[in-house]
Amino acid sequence: MTASSSQLAIRAAGLRKSFGDKVVLDGIDLNVAAGTIFALLGPNGAGKTTTVNIVSTLIGADAGEVQVAGHDLATEPDAIRAAIGVTGQFSAVDKLLTGAENLWLMADLCHLDRREGRRRATALLERFDLTEAAARLPPTYSGGMLRRLDLAMTLIGDPRVIFLDEPTTGLDPRSRRTMWEIIRELVAGGATILLTTQYLEEADTLAGQVALLDHGRLIAQGTPEELKRLVGGGHVRLAFADAGTLEAAARALGVAARHDEALALQVPSDGSVRSLRALLDQLDHETIEVGELSVHTPDLDDVFLALTGHAKEKGTETP
């Protein structure tokens, strides 16, 4: 995707940050087009949260330039703050105020007039299914409800650029799906979202652009499809009932990689119906019985492995 700088909601160039002698960000460039979802994908310790903390004005960078919503971080941090909303990894609700009071507090701090603040709070409670919990204190909320309240507080000021730091970490599958729906609606409404995640599935389903972050460096950037193309095609895995059939199939297909113990073959394939049909026709022709067949398209895990030479240490489990 190409975008002139005026269409960029977030632009960062050469971001560096160290804590003590530990280098956390080692020169990061980000270009996030307005109205899109951009995912920063990486394992724990890659520098995702630090990146969000810097572009959301929370901490300073050691070097680099940042513009958010057309404002420069160095000279107009308050203009950036007025345009953004941040939902961090750790709950940022006031535990001594009810759900509704938390939203009213945010409305006041966004300098909305009282009636408009109340109206938006009521609408957000309704939209995020929190109306019944509105008069209760947050410690009585479930994890998913807390996340939704947190996000509602971020949204009450109607931010144009939204930062979501691991918005679904620790949520159950159903709450995660609800959160994904909400995120899609926000972008449909015109917002720009920068989210961090350690879940490939999340980056894959939500984001138009994904950047892979590893040890403080961006190791790849592009659409999920572009990234998957980096590791070449996928493969088809065929499992057989016995060693004889395996032997026959291996001879028939020639180039396949063999797993003798699993009685399985791995055949390169783009996963298309046409190529699968050709493969099965060939096996039929030789009257070779296939026990099981599975298609493996490359996922972002493969990309990680291919680009770094190591798998993501943590968070590789799919939610």
Place this chain on the structure above:
Amino acid sequence: MSSLTYAVRDSATMLRRNLLHAKRYPVSTTGTLIVPILLLLAFAGLFGNALGAGLGVIANGAIDYTDYLTPAVLVIAAASGALSTALSVNLDMTAGIINRFRTMAISRAAVLTGHVLGSVLQTIIAIVGVIGVALLIGFRPDATVVEWLAAAGLLALLTLALTWPAAAAGLAAKGPEGASNIQLLAFLPILGSGVVPPESMPAGVRWFAEHQPFTPIIETLRGLLLGTPIGDNASIALAWCLGIGLVGYLWARALFRREPSSSSRQVFSALQ
């Protein structure tokens, strides 16, 4: 609206938040109320006769012991209420919501101003309660309305002056334990002219008791409420309050503007 209007509005919002906290979790207000009342009952009720009889100034009948003690207990109430701000600020800074505030376009000082004004209001309520109990057990001030107003003003100024350094200590402290230690300073008036006159103390302690800031404040309050001589204590008391308040304010402001290093350390350790 100008940035000053926003600063006032944000501070008012934060003040409402802190008062709502106090209403929902009234431990700090009741704590501020209970300790001075216990002191009052213990010293005036239990030891009052013995202490009064043993003290020259009091034994000659110039002043009743409950009357002598009460201004000091009011100062202790003001100090302990003000210093409890350290704990509430510290707890707030380690909660996630403070980072949300920092990424919003709100007046930087508003968070602290809300804490400070909230503490001052709570402390004033506690002081009124302590005065009520003191009147019940025999405190008989002879102050005029003007003297009462001056006494109230001095107590409010003292509370405000101590709340700022307490807020700074809350920002500086590594955790709630450290932050709550500063409350022990509220008992410093005892090592002044609070419970017994400094003349009755051993030489080293006596020097400290005569020169520490609480002594001129207590003496000024005694003079206003009971008509004892004030002398230059009033100006010394004002100077101490203004000095402590100003230094505390500047310290707190500097600490709050500092990058949230502790929270980024937390985030950093969470990343490991």
